[in-house]
Amino acid sequence: MPYFQTWEEFARAAEKLYLTDPMKVRVVLKYRHCDGNLCMKVTDDAVCLQYKTDQAQDVKKLEKLQGKLMRLMVSKETHSGPMETD
């Protein structure tokens, strides 16, 4: 899957993907110090969304999204478990 060009697009797609099936989605943050880049991947093993950056200011944005998804993961109001229905 190609990398997303804009952050807004990526963030929206990532959240949408998470909400379709919360139990399947994982969020991977990859940091390479030697190459100086940071990559975020949101995937459910069928769809894969990626965003890559080498800017320090993007860390904040990435972290915000990560926090948002984390909050969704631990919130009590789960969307009627898609895992049980199929």
Add this chain to the structure above:
Amino acid sequence: MMTYCRNFTIYIFQSKFTTEKSFNPFILSCLELCGCPEILGFAHSQQCVCFQFLTELTRLFQKCRSNGSILITLKKYDGRTKPVPRKGYSESFEPVDNKCLLRASGGKRKISTVAYSNLLRAHMDGLKKKDKKSKKTKATQ
């Protein structure tokens, strides 16, 4: 697998930090940072594990400075300890918890923890601090 990982984490740390006093300054600064001095009591083993996770994460970041990459994974975890049965089999499993599984790996070393919602802040602080620090040093190079 999850329980195994958790025990593994506890095991690593028990061998290194046997007493509360020998906890390194990083954890103490973390505790100050998240403003929860009551955790200093270490009443709950889970809380202990979370801070152990942070120290191990720091170590991973330090180790992967020259080469290699760090992967931090987040996943929803509902307390399941057995695999999902195939179709046609009845299942009595009820998702009990709303937790978040946090894994980090760098090369051969893998660590994991289960984050409770009230401890997330502590985690994110740790991550942020680490990320920013690494990024900043990179920018100055």
